[in-house]
Amino acid sequence: MNNHIKVILFFYVTILFGCTSKNKTIPKKEDVLLATVYNRSLYLSEIKEMIPSNASKEDSTLFLNAYVERWVRENLLMHEAELNIPQDSNIDQLVRDYRASLIQHNYEQVLISLELDSTISATELMAFYEKNKNQYKLDGAIVRCRFIKLPLTAPAQSELNQLWKSDKAEDFVKLIDYCNRNATAYLLEDSVWYQLDDIISEIPKSLLSNVSMSSRKDFKLEDENYKYFYKRFDYIPKGEIAPLAFIEKKASSTILQKRKLKLLEKKKEEIYERELKKNNVKIYKK
Missing domain, CATH: 3.10.50 (Chitinase A; domain 3)
Structure with a gap:
């Protein structure tokens, strides 16, 4: 095996069974190193919660073997990829953008769950249908x-x-x-x-x-x-306008989607105006 790769598999099943009960963590000094790939290390405490509590010693050992082997291969591939990343790929920026997108999406979902009115009256539904029914052939x-x-x-x-x-x-x-x-x-x-x-x-x-x-x-x-x-x-027949009863779910979904977008735009503007007044936003025009 390559000298840069140290794969150390300690299958201390007795330790595992003594430490994998619910809400019980392995003390750091007693943690078991399972594998290393370059500067990355895998410890038993990272995966012990994945092992079913009712698994036998044999099944636990099989699980650990399989997990470690997969972890080693994935991290070798990651190391190889990092060595061969084109200099102009700007991975760090892509990661930052993706992280920001995830955080924003999560916050938007919280706002929607807390503030979106999901009730659609029969009158509103009918008005939407009459206005847009030509789209539902x-x-x-x-x-x-x-x-x-x-x-x-x-x-x-x-x-x-x-x-x-x-x-x-x-x-x-x-x-x-x-x-x-x-x-x-x-x-x-x-x-x-x-x-x-x-x-x-x-x-x-x-x-x-x-x-x-x-x-x-x-x-x-x-x-x-x-x-x-x-x-x-x-x-x-085909080509005719669908009755409201047939497209009600689709129409309701469209109405709610428009409400979501309107709510999010409103929130963005509210946050913008609030932070602008607090002088937390500075726009430097050329």
């Missing part, structure tokens, strides 16, 4: 419907047929329960808009060759494995 057709994909081996199919035809609220509850127990896939909330392509993907193309999903409102299909039940209540 459908990439594919959507439907309000009920759909069930049922294995041919499912029990009590006559019961399902009755529940499928019924308009009674208590039968709808039974239908949901039946599908929970037996269906491979199902969509039963007829007030929700679904992507038509998602439903089509559940049905073999061979069965749909003579069925137009854009015009058929009700059908039952069957192949060698499944039965397919479909009942459509509403349909909006």
Whole structure:
């Protein structure tokens, strides 16, 4: 092994097990040096919390071996990289910029969690939709419907047929329960808009060759494995403006994002004005 690299592996498992209990640290004088690479050192105290408390001595030893080997290789690569950094790469500045970015981002998240009003009224949501709805044209057709994909081996199919035809609220509850127990896939909330392509993907193309999903409102299909039940209540084709109910989450997210940006800009200006008054900011114009 290269003379510049001293790899010293001390697997004092007895020491490890005596020192890795919760909230217990290894005194510095008793710490165990595990490896060194040039001027970098790895001590047991740095990794002892990573070892599961219920690990056996053998598992702990295997873990330490693997960790140390990985640490050595990574630090050798780091040393090699430091020797070969181009002089014009300005790594220190990049690190400072990245650190500043992380600190700023963390502070912004704290501000947002403390001060952002995340409540969106129905009136505000509708006003946003009316103003921006042309941006929400459908990439594919959507439907309000009920759909069930049922294995041919499912029990009590006559019961399902009755529940499928019924308009009674208590039968709808039974239908949901039946599908929970037996269906491979199902969509039963007829007030929700679904992507038509998602439903089509559940049905073999061979069965749909003579069925137009854009015009058929009700059908039952069957192949060698499944039965397919479909009942459509509403349909909006591709290229039309999406209803608010379909894009509500996306619209709400956009509203909140705009609020975040507005809040952060306001805070920046408040901090600027405050520090300017305290003479903590000096701008030297040429």
